[in-house]
Amino acid sequence: MSHNTFGHLFRVTTWGESHGPALGCVVDGCPPGIRFTQAEIQAWMDKRKPGQSRFVTQRREDDVVKVLSGVMMDEDGETMISTGTPISMLIENTDQRSKDYGEIARRYRPGHADYTYDVKYGIRDYRGGGRSSARETAARVAAGALARKVVPGLNVRAALIQIGKHRINRDNWDWEQVGQNPFFSPDAAIVPVWEEYLDSIRKAGSSIGAVVEVVAEGVPAGLGAPIYGKLDQDIAGLLMSINAVKGVEIGDGFAAAELSGEENADEMRMGNEGKPIFLSNHAGGILGGISTGEAVVARFAIKPTSSILSERHSIDADGNNVEVRTKGRHDPCVGIRAVPIGEAMVACAVADHYLRHRAQTGRTL
Numbered sequence: 001m002s003h004n005t006f007g008h009l010f011r012v013t014t015w016g017e018s019h020g021p022a023l024g025c026v027v028d029g030c031p032p033g034i035r036f037t038q039a040e041i042q043a044w045m046d047k048r049k050p051g052q053s054r055f056v057t058q059r060r061e062d063d064v065v066k067v068l069s070g071v072m073m074d075e076d077g078e079t080m081i082s083t084g085t086p087i088s089m090l091i092e093n094t095d096q097r098s099k100d101y102g103e104i105a106r107r108y109r110p111g112h113a114d115y116t117y118d119v120k121y122g123i124r125d126y127r128g129g130g131r132s133s134a135r136e137t138a139a140r141v142a143a144g145a146l147a148r149k150v151v152p153g154l155n156v157r158a159a160l161i162q163i164g165k166h167r168i169n170r171d172n173w174d175w176e177q178v179g180q181n182p183f184f185s186p187d188a189a190i191v192p193v194w195e196e197y198l199d200s201i202r203k204a205g206s207s208i209g210a211v212v213e214v215v216a217e218g219v220p221a222g223l224g225a226p227i228y229g230k231l232d233q234d235i236a237g238l239l240m241s242i243n244a245v246k247g248v249e250i251g252d253g254f255a256a257a258e259l260s261g262e263e264n265a266d267e268m269r270m271g272n273e274g275k276p277i278f279l280s281n282h283a284g285g286i287l288g289g290i291s292t293g294e295a296v297v298a299r300f301a302i303k304p305t306s307s308i309l310s311e312r313h314s315i316d317a318d319g320n321n322v323e324v325r326t327k328g329r330h331d332p333c334v335g336i337r338a339v340p341i342g343e344a345m346v347a348c349a350v351a352d353h354y355l356r357h358r359a360q361t362g363r364t365l
């Protein structure tokens with residue numbers, strides 16, 4: 001299985017399976033002199049880890065990150081300093097229950113990657129989906145924690161803005177709320193609605209889709225390269241690489257199709273500090289593939305979890321028609337845990353373009 005690496009200069013390779021002993025990543029290209037602590041990485045991991053509320057999978061994983069290489073410890077005994085060599089990070093799998101998956105060893109779960117992995121490789125690690133499991137995304141979050149450190153002043157945040165048909169009221173948007181409810185919702189008013197709704201989905205053994213919005217502030221103007229190295233192109237690609245993502249938008253996205261040119265134009269005025277002020281941000285902070293200095297805004301749609309308790313028609317590896325129902329521990333709405341994953345992918349894209357800009361132009365923004 002090739003293609004386990006993304007990024008050009010901030011280059012991330014992830015490895016490992018859901019039910020193997022461990023998984024992790026190697027970040028090659030992290031500049032020397034980046035200072036970080038294990039606790040800082042762990043804080044992002046803790047946002048993604050399972051078992052934190054009744055609305056996500058009850059798999060119990062501590063997701064403790066061990067940094068194996070590429071750093072020197074500072075005198076304080078806590079701060080690691082990157083040396084410019086590959087940074088390898090390891091996360092042990094501690095709560096695998098492979099027997100949960102025995103029944104799907106030869107049966108293809110509709111909506112999952114079982115059939116396509118078999119048809120492509122002729123062999124498949126069916127325990128938890130192996131490499132197709134979103135457990136792999138733990139390694140991306142670890143890499144994203146480093147990426148955030150590479151770009152000075154970068155602040156990447158994300159929030160869940162829709163579950164099923166229930167959308168937040170954007171007028172209520174408050175970033176402070178995101179850390180205060182089990183959904184990463186920026187709108188406190190929607191929380192009881194989502195709770196009741198997801199409880200009914202969970203009790204029925206069903207699942208539902210969601211939309212996540214990622215906002216990156218502190219992205220300097222000038223990152224991204226026309227025409228095949230666009231910042232929005234790379235962000236879209238990395239968000240689309242997250243398990244279960246079926247749609248990505250930048251800025252106004254598909255809604256831009258309904259706007260007139262007048263409405264869509266992000267008008268400019270000269271600001272006091274010699275930099276322009278944009279009067280709106282329909283573009284989501286990117287024009288011509290290059291960042292404007294405004295917030296970079298991306299959204300992605302997540303499909304409902306394929307693991308559901310009700311029987312669905314499928315086939316098995318021997319070509320028989322079968323009925324499949326997935327037992328085991330699953331997220332009724334994987335969009336919740338996708339929030340920190342989306343942040344990590346955008347952080348990695350911005351860090352990569354930051355280093356690429358410096359490499360090509362010799363200039364620091």
Ligand SMILES: Cc1cc2nc3c(=O)[nH]c(=O)nc-3n(C[C@H](O)[C@H](O)[C@H](O)COP(=O)(O)O)c2cc1C
Nearest residue numbers: 112113132134243244245306307330331334337338
């Ligand atoms: C955080 C997260 C957790 C997931 N957990 C599950 C799960 O428990 N059961 C499941 O069927 N799919 C789960 N998925 C989705 C599958 O990994 C994904 O649907 C599968 O790999 C097929 O890929 P595709 O949907 O991108 O085509 C999860 C996705 C994310 C982002």
